[in-house]
Amino acid sequence: MIRVWAVALCTIREAVRDKLLYNLVAFALFLIGSTILLSRLTLGDFHRLVLDVGLASINLFGVVIAIFVGVGLVNREIDRKTIYVVLSKTIPRWQFLLGKYLGLACTVAGNVAVMAVGLALVLWVMDVPMHGELAGALVAICLELWVLTAVALLCSTFTTTTLSAICTLAVYVIGHSIGQLTALGAKLDTLGRTVLTAIAYVMPDLERFNLKGLVVEPHSFSSLDFSLMVAYGLTYIGSLLALATLVFKRRDFQ
């Protein structure tokens, strides 16, 4: 595990020393903070507005970070030719990928934590009550971002940075439209239904990780449901990493 940890730590250092990350987090915090002003202009339920905008900001900026940092994970190492040094040592390729993934997963979790602290501060200033569902929603956001990071990592093992970003963004959009795809499939002929059903099965159902509604309007969500969501996320991540390893193992570095 020394090797995996070394790659993960290097990935975290790279992200932490990148100005882009700070700019994104600062902008997200600014957006979360601006809900204080927005709520003054709202006539209705300002608690709901603060929570809605706050969680949506964390999700949106988390997605941007996961995609734009994630797609460069492997490609940047290849483009900058730093991969020659890394893979010429005794590190199996799957450990390199796992280290890269864990490094970015930690970075993403750290960013979510920083933004969550910002949101908590705003809620405290606005005297909005905080309950357990908020923590659950933040964990779900984190899981969704980890799934997206795994998608970005897989794409970056076989294509360019730009194409990886486009593919990951497409997966994000499709992943939030699985319900609509299935409904549309039901109205199509057999071929159309089969294709859309296959897409619905293969793509990650990212709506499973959307617990923001629970925070705004609390209703029942059992611990079993929560455990199933976590298990689904981790299984999907595991499958993507296994696939990425298979692709990456066959690759030549010219």
Place this chain on the structure above:
Amino acid sequence: MATATWAVRTESLTKVFRLGLRGRPMTAVHRVDLAIESGEIFGFLGANGAGKTTIFKILTGLVTPTSGNVWILGRALGARASASPIGFLPESGYYHEFLTAEEFLRFTGQLCGMSRSRCAARIDELLELVGLTGVRQVTLRAFSKGMLQRIGIAQALINDPPLMILDEPMSGLDPIGRKQMRELILGLKVAGKTVLFSSHIVSDVELLCDRVTMLVKGSVVATGRVRDLLHPRAHEPSELMIEGMNEEGLFHLQPLVSRLVHRDAQVVVTVQGASQVEMVLDVIRVSKARLVSLTPQQRSLEELFASSRDESSEVNS
């Protein structure tokens, strides 16, 4: 069969890359046979695209050979070893520029499975060896080309591997940097390591290598000890400096030499082949002139490389 005394051995090593969407084949390495002894400095000489870097990448596991066999220290390529036997310095020194020198060496040490404490001791030694102790906390992005090459050598040595592969280690270095790099490479040989290195700079290869191999378009065109490759052949020229040659002697010299130059009281002649030299010596004796010097015009490695390349082009055309 691989013998234990060979540090590296290849048999019919071939690599064909597939380019573009249609998978157009491009042969980078063609049926290369190598047998590199433990403890020697072995040079790879070749123009851009000759296949030097591809061979290095195959040896370090970055590229998979299309066919052929490779043994490194008696072990078939791909066999899992507990410690990497290879230290690799890639061409052009691209490293993780956001890391400090110390962080970078610790990172590479941990990639070899070394513990943090073992890394710490080794980092001190290596920074001292390559003369970078004073900049251990400086990020690599602030390093000069020469410093990057030295940190590259340090990372390659981090787990004290018996085999070092240095891809264009002199590239981009100024004369002082090249001298330091030469001393480092000779130091590695003294420490008992086998060193494989490639260079465009023929004089460096000539100075450092026990043996060289010349590659042209992926194929080996010559391999051997530098002195054997450079050994003058029967038809190769010699230069004679003669003093006190009279007019009659000069008249007899004219048809025997390919070039004749008067230099004050001396005559410098160039003669092709050993038999012509004997005839010129006879003329000197008869004319009662004096032979000042006789210098066989040994080919430089550069000339040999150029002629090998020309011969290969002729064969291909």
